[in-house]
Amino acid sequence: MSHVIEFSANGHPVDSRGNVAELPAELVEAARTARNVEVFTGAGMSKDSGLDTFRDAQTGIWSRVDPQAMASLSSWARDPEPILAWYLWRGTLCRRAEPNLGHRAIASWWGRSGVDLHITTQNIDDLHERAFDDHNEARPRIAHLHGSLFSYRCSICHKPARTPELPQEQVERATPTACSLCGNPVRPGVVWFGEPLPEKEWDQAETSMQQADLVVIVGTSGVVWPAAGLPNIVAERGVPIVEVSPQRSDLTDLATWSLRTTAAIGLPAIVQALGEE
Known part of the structure; x- marks a missing residue:
């Protein structure tokens, strides 16, 4: 069962009494020690950018x-x-539109020493790419499934x-x-209705899911197949999964932790909790 972490209206994690709290220590440790991070994003990733x-x-x-x-x-x-x-x-x-704080947090995470980060996105925009351009960083692998x-x-x-x-x-x-x-x-x-997903991008996504030691699912309902089936690869391996979503999704039950907030709030909270290198 997923550990649900609620957030306040002003963007802070809160406990069961509504008091400001920290992210669970187990989540922070899993993120801090992860070396192969797979970020799986849907349309909610770009909503805070106005799309x-x-x-x-x-x-x-x-x-x-x-x-x-x-x-x-x-x-x-x-x-x-x-x-x-x-x-x-x-x-x-x-x-x-401009990359939001969630896109920029992913770019910062990629820049941490020893971290190999891959992005699989269902989005057809280029906000992930532009977030890395803004940071003057080389981009990680980004698979556009659609x-x-x-x-x-x-x-x-x-x-x-x-x-x-x-x-x-x-x-x-x-x-x-x-x-x-x-x-x-x-x-x-x-990719239009009835068309197959691009083979190269699908293979990249499957490989990254198989190699990941942490998966972060952001802003996807989990109802669009076959993309929605990718996190099952990780769940079957027992790898920690963090979901960032304002509402429950079809993938929530697979998650180890589910942050009830948006990409622009949840992702910076995770990266900030990692601390300075």
């Missing part, structure tokens, strides 16, 4: 757009222009293509460029 989560009932992207219309090969084949316009605008909004807003390819031959220029204002339609190899339309490099 909507896909499954939020009030503000989620998919609550305003028919997901089948914007994320399927059949819709792209019928009329790619509104789909391309929608993804280009998502790219614009992403570039206007692709990226900034990775385009031919819709037929899959030849990589340059990301189109991002718009300053939202438009209803945008004409895809033609593939330089076969002439077919260039599409966003994201």
Whole structure:
């Protein structure tokens, strides 16, 4: 059973009486001694940066757009222009957002001596990458299981293509460029419904889960498969798992500790508890 750690409204862990407390010593020790850290993130990771989560009932992207219309090969084949316009605008909004304190805490953790950190994300933004750029650090391995807003390819031959220029204002339609190899339309490099996950990224994620001596799950509901099955690899090995989520998720029961807070609060709390090197 997961040990749930509540947080106060002002971002501090609290005990059962609501008094400010420290993170459990066992959690801090597990994080301090971990040498292979796997960070597994979902849409909640980027929510504190102002990017909507896909499954939020009030503000989620998919609550305003028919997901089948914007994320399927059949819709792209019928009329790619509104789909391309929608993804280009998502790219614009992403570039206007900034990595939050959670992204930056992960970058700081990576910079600690002796720590090999890997990130597996279900997000299609580039906030993880930009957090490391801001710290002037070399990036760890980052596996984008669902692709990226900034990775385009031919819709037929899959030849990589340059990301189109991002718009300053939202438009209803945008004409895809033609593939330089076969002439077919260039599409966003994201995983649509019914498509397999990218093999290279999946293999990286599986390997990291198998090698990790600590896993940190951040901002994911645990309902999107097959990605949601990855933490089971770790749970079966008895490796400590820390979840950071404002609400209970489908992965909470796998966690050793579940921090009831956001990425921008929970991750800095963990890294701060590690102390100075």
